[in-house]
Every structure is written in C-alpha cells, then in structure tokens.
Amino acid sequence: MDDKKTGGPGGPAGAAPAAGDAARLRGLRRMKFVATGLLILVTLGYALSTWAEHSGAGGWAGYLAAAFEAGMVGALADWFAVTALFRHPLGLPVPHTAIIPTKKDQLGQSLGDFVGENFLAEDVVRARLRSVALAHRLGQWLSRPANVDRVTAELATALRGGLTVLRDADVQAVIGEAVTRRAGQAEISPGLGRLLERTVAAGGHHRVVDLLCAQAHEWLEKHRDSVLSAVEGGAPGWTPRFVDRRVGERVYRELLRFAAEMRDSPDHPARAALDRFLTDFAGQLQHDPETRAKVERLKGEFLHRPEVQELIAAAWANVRVMILTAAADERSALRRRAHGAILGVGARLSADAGLREKLDGWVIDAALHVVSGYRNEITALITDTVASWDARTTSRRIELHIGRDLQFIRINGTVIGSLAGLLIHTATQAAGG
Structure with a gap:
C-alpha cells in the first residue's frame, strides 16, 4: 500500500531494482495488484449489495452484503498483518508492526541459534554424513574413466595455473633460502x-x-x-x-x-x-x-657461493618447465601416472569396505572438529551479517523474495472471509427464521 513512500521493495526511493531481482519485483507488484483489486472488488460489492438490500431488492442482497462485508474485513485484516511484517501500515506507529526492520537483529540472532542447534549439532552432522556414504559415492564416481579424465585434466589445469601465477624470482629465493x-x-x-x-x-x-x-x-x-x-x-x-x-x-x-x-x-x-x-x-x-x-x-x-645459488635457481627453472610441459601433454608420464593413481583410488574405494569406513570416519571426525570448534564463529557469521544490514533495505529485500507468496494470504483472507461471512449470515437467518 505504501510502496510509493518507501520506494518499493527493490531499493531506496527512486532507485531501480537489481537486474537479478527484476522478475521478483514484477511478480510482487502483480500479486499486490491482484490482492488489492480483490479488496476493491469486495468493497464495491458490499456497497452495491447494501444499497440493493435497502432498496428492497430481496433477501439475496443481504446474503451478498454479509459475504462481501466479511471478505472486506478479512482482506483488510490480512493486508494489515502482511504489511506489518515489513513497515508500519499507513505510516502509523502501531505497536508490534514493522517487525522485520525493528526486530532485525533479534531475528538474525534467532536464525543463528536455529542453524546452530538444528544444523550444526554434532549428532545431526554425524548422522547426515554417515547417511551420505561419501567414500562409497566417491569410489563409484572415480571408477569411471571419463570422470578420472576430467579430474586429471582439472588437476593439470590447476597445476599449470599455480605455476604460472608464481613468480620465478620469489620461488627461487624461497628454495634457495630453505x-x-x-x-x-x-x-x-x-x-x-x-x-x-x-x-x-x-x-x-x-x-x-x-x-x-x-x-x-x-x-x-x-x-x-x-x-x-x-x-x-x-x-x-x-x-x-x-x-x-x-x-x-x-x-x-x-x-x-x-x-x-x-x-x-x-x-x-x-x-x-x-x-x-x-x-x-x-x-x-x-x-x-x-x-x-x-x-x-x-x-x-x-x-x-653465487654459483651454488645460481645452480638452485637453474634447477627450479628446469623443474618448472618440465612440470608445465608434462601437465599440458595428455600423453605425458605425469598425466598417465596421475590418471592411473586416481583410477586405482576409485577401484580400492569401491572394493574395500574397510577403507571406505576409515575414509568416512576421517571426514566425520574432521567435520565434527570444525563444527564443535567453530560453531559460534559460523553462527556469528549469520548474526553479524544480519546485524550489519540496513533495516529498511533488509525489509525490502526480504519482501522482494517472499512478498509475492504473502500476497496469497491477502487473497485467501478475502475469499475465506467472504465464505465465512456468508455461512454466518446463513446460519443466523436459519436460527432466527
């Protein structure tokens, strides 16, 4: 309702939404138009049916007036509830409204606690990793030559990239000094x-x-x-x-x-x-x-002696060229050995249950070590990130992502309210009749 004042959910007043959010913004505006249009429709229906009832149109006008009246009340109530999540309805500082902007830090803390308790608990992590059977999946994946070709190529690319980034003078100085x-x-x-x-x-x-x-x-x-x-x-x-x-x-x-x-x-x-x-x-x-x-x-x-340091530098240069050449050549001994070693690892993991159990145990122990030692730091990343966000921008960003679905609450409130009003009026007439 008050998007004009706040500049809409896409950003500050007058600012265009991000390119990736354009579709969300269009969907949100479309659903707001539908929900608001339905509110206007039941309001007009209430006015017309009330006029018809007072004009002696018959009992049916009373039923419609009751249905439209309840639908209008439901639509307004749900509009207030949805709007109160993100801002003060009509700009009025009604208590317990603008919940997300005013309670942003508490929501971030609650979200961090929820993640820590339900996703980073040791028993949850252990059960999840155990059910994944990482070693078994890895063994099956590495048993296929096409996948091993891909891994070998990626490793060769990474090796070439690393050696290309490294400065020869720096490496030579480190090796010589070491x-x-x-x-x-x-x-x-x-x-x-x-x-x-x-x-x-x-x-x-x-x-x-x-x-x-x-x-x-x-x-x-x-x-x-x-x-x-x-x-x-x-x-x-x-x-x-x-x-x-x-x-x-x-x-x-x-x-x-x-x-x-x-x-x-x-x-x-x-x-x-x-x-x-x-x-x-x-x-x-x-x-x-x-x-x-x-x-x-x-x-x-x-x-x-300078000759010794020059020998070390020359040795690194020769080794670097040799490695780069071998990594670039698919038929080189280095690539073939790496391919055979990775394929052998996959075969061993597929055939050796003990090795799979040991690898899974290492992964689980490592994950539990990280979780137990850094749980507070991980959850603090959530809470601190949320705390650093601007309140109004945060509210608009959240509305941009979930606001379209929330508009269905307004639509459902209008429809359910109308049906409820019709049933209540019908029951009242039946009881009084």
Whole structure:
C-alpha cells in the first residue's frame, strides 16, 4: 500500500531494482495488484449489495452484503498483518508492526541459534554424513574413466595455473633460502664420516682409486715435457742443464712406473696407505672437533657461493618447465601416472569396505572438529551479517523474495472471509427464521 513512500521493495526511493531481482519485483507488484483489486472488488460489492438490500431488492442482497462485508474485513485484516511484517501500515506507529526492520537483529540472532542447534549439532552432522556414504559415492564416481579424465585434466589445469601465477624470482629465493638454512642447520661432518667409513670397509672406493690411477698414468704419458720442465725449473741455477735433463728423465720414469704399479696392483702399498688415510679421516670427520669445524666452515662457504645459488635457481627453472610441459601433454608420464593413481583410488574405494569406513570416519571426525570448534564463529557469521544490514533495505529485500507468496494470504483472507461471512449470515437467518 505504501510502496510509493518507501520506494518499493527493490531499493531506496527512486532507485531501480537489481537486474537479478527484476522478475521478483514484477511478480510482487502483480500479486499486490491482484490482492488489492480483490479488496476493491469486495468493497464495491458490499456497497452495491447494501444499497440493493435497502432498496428492497430481496433477501439475496443481504446474503451478498454479509459475504462481501466479511471478505472486506478479512482482506483488510490480512493486508494489515502482511504489511506489518515489513513497515508500519499507513505510516502509523502501531505497536508490534514493522517487525522485520525493528526486530532485525533479534531475528538474525534467532536464525543463528536455529542453524546452530538444528544444523550444526554434532549428532545431526554425524548422522547426515554417515547417511551420505561419501567414500562409497566417491569410489563409484572415480571408477569411471571419463570422470578420472576430467579430474586429471582439472588437476593439470590447476597445476599449470599455480605455476604460472608464481613468480620465478620469489620461488627461487624461497628454495634457495630453505636449502641454505636447512643445510646450514644440519652438521654434515659425522654423516660424511660414517658414509666414508662404510665405503672404505666395503671396498667401494676401489673403483674410484682405479680410475684415478689410470688417469694419472695416462696424464703422465701425455705430458712428459711438462714433468721434465717442472723438474728442470726447480733445479739449482749452478747445475749443468744436461744434468737437470737427466734428473728430470729419471724422475719422470719413476713417476710413470709408480703410477703403473698402483694401477695394475690392487695390493700396492700405496693403496693400503690410502685406505689407512681414508679410515683415519673418516674417524676424524666423526669424532675430531677441529676437523668437524673445518668441514662446517667449508660447507658454509660453499653454500653461500653465487654459483651454488645460481645452480638452485637453474634447477627450479628446469623443474618448472618440465612440470608445465608434462601437465599440458595428455600423453605425458605425469598425466598417465596421475590418471592411473586416481583410477586405482576409485577401484580400492569401491572394493574395500574397510577403507571406505576409515575414509568416512576421517571426514566425520574432521567435520565434527570444525563444527564443535567453530560453531559460534559460523553462527556469528549469520548474526553479524544480519546485524550489519540496513533495516529498511533488509525489509525490502526480504519482501522482494517472499512478498509475492504473502500476497496469497491477502487473497485467501478475502475469499475465506467472504465464505465465512456468508455461512454466518446463513446460519443466523436459519436460527432466527
């Protein structure tokens, strides 16, 4: 009735309703027109039937007048009741009217309490989740290859999107800092000592020694002049050059023979001496504080070298490209493995009742943890949101959503009132007759 004053249910005075609410607004106005038109119709009917009764038209006019009068009263009463929900009827501050705007916060609190008690109660959540049989449904859904294809594609898209959003510089900085910090916190000397000790005890270093001996002998064969020059260059200046040459050749032959013997003889004394050295060094790495401190200093210097940080950055760039390429290729090993793993999960869930029970239990426990720990926060979201709404706007928004259905109350009140008035008048006439 007073939509003109309030600007209608769509918004403030003069404001156009939101595009999504246009259909609701049209439906509300249409039903208001029907209900108000019916009130006008019974009012005119009451006036005409009353005039006809006073004009001697006959007893039928009294029956119609009673029916129209009761319908008019019912229509007015229901109009008042419906309007009182959203505003003061005719702008008059009648007590217990404009219920929604004046009681908005209490309604929000009641709604929050209702949700908390009837939807977030632990027994309700437990029973509902148990009846859903989430694990069984998930297993059946993942058992179909088409669904697994969809999941795999979505995961690949999400992976590509995540890697695209991430800035390489930020990731490289985080990885570099994490690797450096983690490596700096862990002392590596004892671990290296134990590894070296086990390697020497098992003879695992022999192949490395063989390789070194072979390479040393090969280098000596190819660089004879370099050895001779080194020996001659270290000789005193007063010795004749032919003597330096003879000494150099003798030293070279001894070095070549020594390298050949070490290469060809696994039981060479030098090899045994190397084994003892490595065993002693392994013990020092584990138990000698000075050696351990030196190793830690070397480790720190190594980790903070620019070359190491560049290596970490390059490794991330290569891994990123590899993952992006694999995620985009439907035939890549990554996509195939992911597809097979998801399909396997679906098959296991479909066949293994124990696994389904365990998964359902995890879901229920997690949901109950959230409900029990955050019930007040969840209900507060409702109450605080309602409390933050503007009272008049809230009233108009609610009317926009349910007002059309409420207009049927006015229509029913008019019709039922008319029938009731007719029955009462009929009963009165019968009793008096």
